[in-house]
Amino acid sequence: MIIKNGTVYDPLNGINGERMDLFIEGGRMVEEAKGEVIDASGLIVLPGGVDLHSHVAGSKVNLGRLMRPEDHRRDPVPRTEITRSGTGYTVPTTYVTGYRYAILGYTTVMEAAMPPLTARHVHEELNDIPMVDKGAFTMMGNNHFVMKYLKEGNWENLRNFVGWLLKATKGYAIKLVNPGGVENWKWGKNVEGLDDRVENYGVTPREIIRGLARVNEELGLPHPIHVHCNKLGVPGGFGTVIETVETVMAEKARIHVTHIQFNSYGGEDWATLSSAAPEVAKALNRFAGATCDLGQVIFGEATTMTGDGPWQHQLFKLTGNKWYNSDVEMEVGAGIVPYTFKPKSLVNAVQWTIGLEVALLVEDPWKLVLTTDHPNAGPFYRYPKVIEWLMSKKAREKTLSEIHRVAPSRSTLPSLDREYSLYEIAVVTRAAPARLLGLKRKGHLGVGADADVALYEFREDDIEGSFSRARYVIKDGEIVVKDGRVVKECWGRTFWVSPPGELPEDARQEFERHYTVSLENYPVESEYLPRSEVIPCR
Amino acid sequence: MVLCKGVVCPFCGCLCDDLEVEVENGRIVSTKNACPVSRSKFLSHAEDRAKPMVGGREVSVEEAIGEAARILREADFPLIYGLSSTESDAQRMAVRLAELTGASLDNTSSTCHGPTVLAAQECGAVKCTLGEVKNRADLIVFWGCNPAEAHIRHPIRYSLTPAGMYRQGKKDRFVVHVDVRETRTSKMVNQFVKVQMGKDYELLSALRAALRGYEVKGAAGVPGEVIRGLAERMKGCRFGIIFFGMGLTMSRGKNLNIDAALRLVRDLNEHTKFLIMPMRGHFNVSGANEVLTWLTGYPFAVNFSRGYPVYNPGEFSAVDLLCREECDAALILASDPAAHFPAAAVRHLASIPTVVIDPKVSLTSKLARVVIPSAIAGIECEGTAYRMDGVPLRLKRIVDSPYLPDREILERIIERVGG
Numbered sequence: 001m002i003i004k005n006g007t008v009y010d011p012l013n014g015i016n017g018e019r020m021d022l023f024i025e026g027g028r029m030v031e032e033a034k035g036e037v038i039d040a041s042g043l044i045v046l047p048g049g050v051d052l053h054s055h056v057a058g059s060k061v062n063l064g065r066l067m068r069p070e071d072h073r074r075d076p077v078p079r080t081e082i083t084r085s086g087t088g089y090t091v092p093t094t095y096v097t098g099y100r101y102a103i104l105g106y107t108t109v110m111e112a113a114m115p116p117l118t119a120r121h122v123h124e125e126l127n128d129i130p131m132v133d134k135g136a137f138t139m140m141g142n143n144h145f146v147m148k149y150l151k152e153g154n155w156e157n158l159r160n161f162v163g164w165l166l167k168a169t170k171g172y173a174i175k176l177v178n179p180g181g182v183e184n185w186k187w188g189k190n191v192e193g194l195d196d197r198v199e200n201y202g203v204t205p206r207e208i209i210r211g212l213a214r215v216n217e218e219l220g221l222p223h224p225i226h227v228h229c230n231k232l233g234v235p236g237g238f239g240t241v242i243e244t245v246e247t248v249m250a251e252k253a254r255i256h257v258t259h260i261q262f263n264s265y266g267g268e269d270w271a272t273l274s275s276a277a278p279e280v281a282k283a284l285n286r287f288a289g290a291t292c293d294l295g296q297v298i299f300g301e302a303t304t305m306t307g308d309g310p311w312q313h314q315l316f317k318l319t320g321n322k323w324y325n326s327d328v329e330m331e332v333g334a335g336i337v338p339y340t341f342k343p344k345s346l347v348n349a350v351q352w353t354i355g356l357e358v359a360l361l362v363e364d365p366w367k368l369v370l371t372t373d374h375p376n377a378g379p380f381y382r383y384p385k386v387i388e389w390l391m392s393k394k395a396r397e398k399t400l401s402e403i404h405r406v407a408p409s410r411s412t413l414p415s416l417d418r419e420y421s422l423y424e425i426a427v428v429t430r431a432a433p434a435r436l437l438g439l440k441r442k443g444h445l446g447v448g449a450d451a452d453v454a455l456y457e458f459r460e461d462d463i464e465g466s467f468s469r470a471r472y473v474i475k476d477g478e479i480v481v482k483d484g485r486v487v488k489e490c491w492g493r494t495f496w497v498s499p500p501g502e503l504p505e506d507a508r509q510e511f512e513r514h515y516t517v518s519l520e521n522y523p524v525e526s527e528y529l530p531r532s533e534v535i536p537c538r
Numbered sequence: 539m540v541l542c543k544g545v546v547c548p549f550c551g552c553l554c555d556d557l558e559v560e561v562e563n564g565r566i567v568s569t570k571n572a573c574p575v576s577r578s579k580f581l582s583h584a585e586d587r588a589k590p591m592v593g594g595r596e597v598s599v600e601e602a603i604g605e606a607a608r609i610l611r612e613a614d615f616p617l618i619y620g621l622s623s624t625e626s627d628a629q630r631m632a633v634r635l636a637e638l639t640g641a642s643l644d645n646t647s648s649t650c651h652g653p654t655v656l657a658a659q660e661c662g663a664v665k666c667t668l669g670e671v672k673n674r675a676d677l678i679v680f681w682g683c684n685p686a687e688a689h690i691r692h693p694i695r696y697s698l699t700p701a702g703m704y705r706q707g708k709k710d711r712f713v714v715h716v717d718v719r720e721t722r723t724s725k726m727v728n729q730f731v732k733v734q735m736g737k738d739y740e741l742l743s744a745l746r747a748a749l750r751g752y753e754v755k756g757a758a759g760v761p762g763e764v765i766r767g768l769a770e771r772m773k774g775c776r777f778g779i780i781f782f783g784m785g786l787t788m789s790r791g792k793n794l795n796i797d798a799a800l801r802l803v804r805d806l807n808e809h810t811k812f813l814i815m816p817m818r819g820h821f822n823v824s825g826a827n828e829v830l831t832w833l834t835g836y837p838f839a840v841n842f843s844r845g846y847p848v849y850n851p852g853e854f855s856a857v858d859l860l861c862r863e864e865c866d867a868a869l870i871l872a873s874d875p876a877a878h879f880p881a882a883a884v885r886h887l888a889s890i891p892t893v894v895i896d897p898k899v900s901l902t903s904k905l906a907r908v909v910i911p912s913a914i915a916g917i918e919c920e921g922t923a924y925r926m927d928g929v930p931l932r933l934k935r936i937v938d939s940p941y942l943p944d945r946e947i948l949e950r951i952i953e954r955v956g957g
Contacts (some may be wrong), residue, residue, distance in 0.1 A: 027842070059831075059928050065831045067659055069849050072835035078845035085637055085846040087835035117667065124626060124922060125832050175807035187776065188811040200704075313807065323804065326928075329669025336662070351784065360665040372588065498890050514703050516669040516696060520544040521555045525932055527920070 001025070001033060001477060006040030006455060009305070009426040010047060012435065012444035016423045017044075019414065024451040027477040031447055038479075040455055046426050047443050048107030048452030049383075050433040053226070053258050053293050053375040055305055056097050057111045057136070058124030059118045060334040063324045064091040064303045064375065066161045070340060071301065083486050090303040090338075090375040094128040095297075099486050100381045102131035105454025105470040107492070108434070108442050111136040112226065112258065112373075113307045114142070115332045117517070119169035123528040126494055132479060133442075133450075133492035137226050139307055141179035141208055144198055144330040144514070145507055147201040150211045162215050163501015168523035170496040172437075172535070174216050175221035177307035178230050182333040190310040191230055194243050205230050206247055213253035219499040220538035222438025224254030232259075233311050235267045238276035245290045252289075256436060259295025259373035261355035264538060267410075270318075270347050270420030275411035280362035291436055292362070293369035296355035296386045298378025299343045305376065309333030339364040341378065343399075349407030351377075356389055360416045365427040369436065383429070384467035389465050390420040399426065422427040422458070438535060439495065451477040494532040539567075540955035546933050547576045548623075548916025551818030551926035552689050552696070554809045559936050566937060573690035580917060580936075584897045587941075588911040602910045603947060606869065606893040607954030609908065610639045613867035613891075615843065619856040620873030621645040621818035624912075625921020625933055628944035629822075629829040632871055635952050640843040642865065645826035646819075646873055647838045648855040653787040654816045655827065655837050656851065664803050666779075666813045667697075667927045671768075673702035674811075677775035679714045681799065682738065682785020683817045686722035692817070697781065698726060712771065716741070717785055731768065734759035736790035742798035745769050749805055757866035773809045783817040818926035820873075821916070869893040871944060872915075878903035895947055912944045919943040 001024040008022065022045065023033035055061050065072070075088030075094050086093035092100060101109055101446065103354040109129070114122045114136040122136050140146050140162065149158035162174065173262040181191040187199055209227065216225045229244050231237035241263040248255040257263070266276035284290050304315060309325055312335020316323035324336040341348040342375050355377070362368050370387070374380035387397045393416075400408050408414045420428070434443020441450045455472040459465065469484025480488045503511075503519075511519045545557040558570035559580060569577045588895050590602040597605075605893060610616050618641045621629050629645075636643035647655065657663075671678070685692040693699060699708045713727040716738075724730040733741050737758030744757035748769035756762040772778055780803060786795045806812035818824050827837040834840050834847035839855040841848045852858055856875065859865045860883035867890055876884050877900065887905065894906040897914045913919040918939030924930050942950075 058827075061826055062831050065835050066655065066827070066837055067662055069659055069836060072847075073849070076844075076846040076848070079637055084634075084833075085842065086833065087847055091835075093835050117669075117929055120922060120932070121828070121924070121928070124930070128630070128832060186670065186811065188807065316662075316804075322658075322660065323664070324658070324662040325664040325666075325807075327666035327670050329667045329673060393705075502784055513701075514669065514673055516667070517929065518544045518555050521546065521931055527932075 001035045002037045003045060004037050006043050006045035008045045009422050010445045011423055011427045011431040015064055015447045020492055022445055024477045027451050029445050029447055029449045029451055038472060043455045044458045046454050046527050047430045047445050048454050049105050049429050050108040050443050051106055052110050052369055052433040052437055053112040053378055054109055056109060058114060058122035060305050064305045064336045067322060067324055080488055090301050090379050094125050098129040098131035101470055102481050102486055103484055105473050107452035107475050108133045114138050114171055115328045116165055116169045117328050117331055119524050120528055121155050124522055129164055130489050130491055135172035135495035137173040137175035138166055138169045139175045139177055139332045141176030142182040142332055147203050150203045151201055157504040158503040159215050159218055160504050162464045163219055163499040164503045166497055170524045170529055172495055172497055173226050174212050175226045177228040180205040180231055182309050186327055187307040209244060210247055210251055213248045213251050217253045220537050221497055224256045226256045226258055228258050229263045232262045232308055235265045235269050235273045238264050238266060238280055241280055247285050249287045254289040257292040260292040260358055261295040264354050273347055275357055277354045277357035278361055278412055281358050284362050291367045293371040294355045294359055294375050295371055295373035297341050297352040298372055298382040298385060299341050302339045302341060302378050303375045304339045305336040306338060307332050307334050309335045310419045312337050320418050343403045346404040346406055349403035350410045353411035353413040357411055357413045359390055360418045366432045369433045370426050370428045384464040387425055387467050390461040393417060393419055491531060494529050495535050498534045499537050542936050546931045548821045548933055549576045549579050550689055550821055551694050553821055553923055553931055554691050561937055564937055583914055583917050588896055588899050588903050588909050589905040590911060593907055595909040597770040602908050603950045606908045607951045609867050609891045609893060611955050615865050616641040617856060617859055617865040618643045618869045620871040621826040622823035623922055624872035625915040626825045626829050627921055628948060629826050631945050631948035633833045634892045635948055637842050638955050642841045642854045642859055645838050647823055647827055650784055650819055651787055651816045652838055652851055653793035654796050656793040657800055660797055661800050663800050664813050665815055667929055672696055672700045672778050674704050674777040675779050677778035679780045680723055681716040681780055681782040683781055683783025684721045684723045686726060689817055731760055731848040736793045738786055739791040739798050742802055746802050746805055755893055760843045770868060772806055775810055778812045780814045781817050815927060822923040824926055828924050837926050857883050867891045870902050871895045874900040876905055895944055910947050911941050912947055913939040913941040
């Protein structure tokens with residue numbers, strides 16, 4: 001296949017808007033090939049999008065679907081000759097999730113929160129998401145054995161356990177969610193900061209973060225520790241995220257802070273909420289090993305779902321909306337609360353400014369990934385709106401004029417003139433997330449890369465529309481989307497890692513005593529990964 | 539002789555996974571750790587097997603599958619029902635078949651914990667996995683359920699007696715049973731509270747009121763001091779849980795009872811840690827809800843006649859469709875509605891072309907036009923099942939079977955329907 005005459009943006013190969021031809025054969029980018037020719041004149045050509053933080057599969061996502069029939073009924077998706085039926089809106093069904101990512105030009109998606117005990121459920125749903133390659137991050141920040149070995153200072157056992165758990169769950173990365181806080185939530189409590197104690201364990205969030213960051217590097221995992229920081233959603237809580245980054249930097253390790261918008265709150269309470277984006281961005285600018293994704297707020301309906309049980313309870317109390325809580329023995333918790341972000345709400349308007357502010361103040365786009373923490377701050381298919389805000393000051397000014405009138409004064413956003421270039425957009429939606437995930441064949445179009453390509457008709461006056469429906473999407477060398485419609489259903493692979501590590505002997509007995517499943521029935525069987533690829537550790 | 543260890547029991551929502559099953563010459567000869575019901579399911583798995591039939595005549599499996607496909611293809615408004623006693627791949631295929639035939643798709647939860655779903659869609663739920671209960675719970679309330687007879691190992695493995703991380707066993711827990719009459723479960727507990735028939739909502743509301751400091755003089759036949767005492771106990775525990783069953787979901791008030799219970803638990807979280815869990819019956823009824831939800835957005839009572847999923851319990855739930863004589867064909871998978879549904883529903887089921895896919899002869903298979911025998915999930919074929927708390931486990935194949943798994947039968951029907 002030949003993609004002829006397109007204007008190519010391929011930041012990992014330093015290509016910035018060059019008119020050129022691309023060649024595909026055997027599902028990969030090659031030097032030269034024959035075959036079908038796609039006329040890409042007038043189109044921009046980007047690598048397939050890579051989402052490194054989204055909630056698309058598993059028990060918590062499915063509870064979000066289950067509890068919101070009112071959300072689905074406005075967004076029915078009929079079956080076609082090619083595609084299956086389903087429903088949207090904020091938490092789409094699995095097939096619809098795959099189709100909508102593809103139409104957007106995204107070809108790789110990571111489920112950001114996999115509870116180990118229900119990992120099978122995550123993989124079952126991932127296997128029902130067509131069109132994209134995928135993976136899932138294994139939650140560890142409140143795991144019994146992690147905290148136990150940290151308390152004992154037994155590094156070897158900790159490293160062994162983490163390695164084993166990644167393999168047992170077929171996970172891709174180490175995920176921390178409110179480390180220590182969720183264990184305390186199992187007694188109805190939380191942690192107040194990095195040095196607060198976890199009940200019965202005596203360890204602190206700081207020790208958990210530091211320990212897992214160190215183990216992550218020792219195992220040579222492709223992705224840094226992926227952290228949903230403590231004190232998320234707390235006005236005035238931004239210091240915690242800075243401290244968290246500093247803690248990991250002192251270990252000479254890497255950290256990815258996820259949905260950073262939710263952690264960049266100044267002020268003293270909700271009434272005085274202000275943006276602390278400048279302080280947080282400054283910290284990120286200071287350290288090479290620290291990266292983030294946005295969790296940008298989109299006005300409208302959302303379904304908040306996180307592994308942060310106590311935060312979700314707070315949100316329930318704030319809103320009075322329906323509330324699911326789901327605690328998982330020995331490991332994790334989760335909560336789900338529907339939420340509507342309203343432009344005329346001062347709090348929501350300030351939240352909206354914060355995400356964009358971070359994006360504009362973090363100097364190096366390679367340290368940043370565009371996300372909405374789908375479906376927490378808005379559904380992923382609104383990413384094009386975020387692209388528009390990043391690329392156009394005019395678009396931001398328009399929204400600023402529509403939101404709560406006090407909000408602009410609580411943020412530096414109105415003063416920021418920066419506008420992202422298409423090249424930078426390609427970085428924050430493709431190249432940076434692929435590089436951060438350590439997926440060497442993703443996020444670029446160089447020879448040897450997976451032939452995942454997205455072509456758009458870019459119109460300056462309708463940036464959102466331009467990115468909402470790709471003209472062509474090529475997945476593994478085949479045209480799967482044409483003119484914004486799925487023309488072929490395809491099935492991606494599941495990425496996972498296989499670091500060294502066996503379950504420590506003392507954990508076996510304890511496992512049998514405290515879990516309610518047998519150890520032999522715990523690891524996810526290979527049947528759940530019919531198409532998979534192990535990504536090597538460093 | 540082969541000893542299979544760590545076998546997951548495909549009987550009830552407890553999904554005990556510590557069974558040992560002995561196989562000799564391809565026959566199951568004994569079980570260890572299994573409850574009496576489970577043991578009987580394993581030991582008698584080869585008995586009462588259904589035969590492929592069309593119109594009362596024994597035929598080849600191929601012919602039965604062909605006739606099933608014809609019936610579904612020609613139907614205007616078919617019903618696909620059951621799903622709860624099979625594994626999740628078969629459930630996925632059932633969704634595909636329903637989509638292709640524009641069918642109404644329902645699972646047994648519409649007659650057991652459907653009201654639980656409806657209530658959770660109103661206000662959410664505070665849930666956890668069973669290990670949380672084993673490790674932490676110091677207060678357990680069984681409400682409108684009878685684990686001693688229906689979920690036999692639940693008290694031993696998960697709730698009442700097991701030693702957990704912070705609980706040494708029964709002596710560290712206070713256990714309450716709320717029901718309309720004493721059962722074997724009442725004998726295991728510290729306190730039995732007798733609620734008047736059909737008055738659960740009243741009692742739950744009184745507890746909520748007591749919790750908020752209102753003066754409660756008595757309700758639902760329960761004296762005020764008992765209600766106040768129970769409210770105080772709930773408030774004062776470190777980790778409490780309510781397990782509830784069909785005594786609450788299927789008695790007067792239905793989803794409103796559950797709504798009251800869910801809100802009581804929500805209120806309790808202002809004071810302490812408190813959770814709630816439905817006692818799911820069939821071993822994979824949870825899975826039926828999960829699979830339908832990830833594929834359609836809705837857990838049961840889904841209709842595809844518009845080409846996309848539409849949800850409406852009461853309209854698209856099996857009993858209602860049958861009683862109104864709306865569906866003109868039915869496929870029953872891994873369930874026996876003729877044994878459980880109201881007479882009017884069964885009459886209609888008998889009057890339309892009905893296809894049954896089931897390992898065993900059942901009341902429904904006796905009135906069906908087409909019977910397709912299948913392998914028993916968890917004994918004769920593998921698959922995934924979801925425990926009552928949502929924990930998914932891999933079912934094992936213990937013995938070989940001449941029968942096709944449900945998923946394969948459905949795949950073949952789908953091929954013939956034109957998938």
